[in-house]
Amino acid sequence: MACKNVCKLCDKLIISTDVVFAEPNLVITIPEGSYYNGEKYCIVVAQTIPATTTINAPVVIQIGDGAELYPLTRKNCRQVTACGVRTRTKYSTMVATSGTGGTFRLLGDCSCEPDNSLPFINGDAPEE
Numbered sequence: 001m002a003c004k005n006v007c008k009l010c011d012k013l014i015i016s017t018d019v020v021f022a023e024p025n026l027v028i029t030i031p032e033g034s035y036y037n038g039e040k041y042c043i044v045v046a047q048t049i050p051a052t053t054t055i056n057a058p059v060v061i062q063i064g065d066g067a068e069l070y071p072l073t074r075k076n077c078r079q080v081t082a083c084g085v086r087t088r089t090k091y092s093t094m095v096a097t098s099g100t101g102g103t104f105r106l107l108g109d110c111s112c113e114p115d116n117s118l119p120f121i122n123g124d125a126p127e128e
Contacts, residue, residue, distance in 0.1 A: 015044045019087075021053040025060045025069065026082040032064025037097040040107065044090045055083040061104050071103045074110065084110035 018029040028045060035041060043061070059080045060069040072080045072093070085091070092107040 010042070012039070012041050013044065013090075014041050016046045019045060019047040019049055021050040021057060021082075024054075024057055026053050026057045026085070027060055027062050027069065028072070028085075029062045029064070032066070035063065035095045035102075035104075037095055037102070040092065040094050041104070042090050042092050043104070045085055045087055048087050049082065049085065053082045055081065057082040059085055068101065070101065073103050073105045075106055075108070077103075077105070080106065080110060 014030050016028050016030055018027075020027050020029075026049065028043070030043060059072040059082060061072055062069055072085075072091075074080060093104040094107055096103050096105050
């Protein structure tokens with residue numbers, strides 16, 4: 001089947017408008033609007049991730065010029081860090097709200113994010 005030259009994009013496809021490192025966070029800005037609890041949104045990180053970003057910077061989502069920052073979390077609710085996101089990549093998320101805020105939760109895994117977990121703990125400080 002041939003690719004169509006013109007096709008409509010999904011209304012839930014959200015393309016970032018800015019990506020900045022505002023220590024300590026990597027802030028991905030998306031267009032202003034209302035993002036509803038339980039709804040799926042595919043966020044495309046369209047801008048280059050700043051070279052000054054530290055790999056362990058928590059990733060947060062800013063809606064338009066809003067002052068509130070919403071964490072980008074894995075499906076197990078742990079916060080995504082900068083080493084887990086890539087430029088020109090689409091991330092399927094679902095909005096999860098609470099009485100005081102919300103989060104954009106990934107529906108899949110960050111396959112590119114390294115696991116820096118210790119192989120074991122034994123009461124001693126880890127070796128470098």
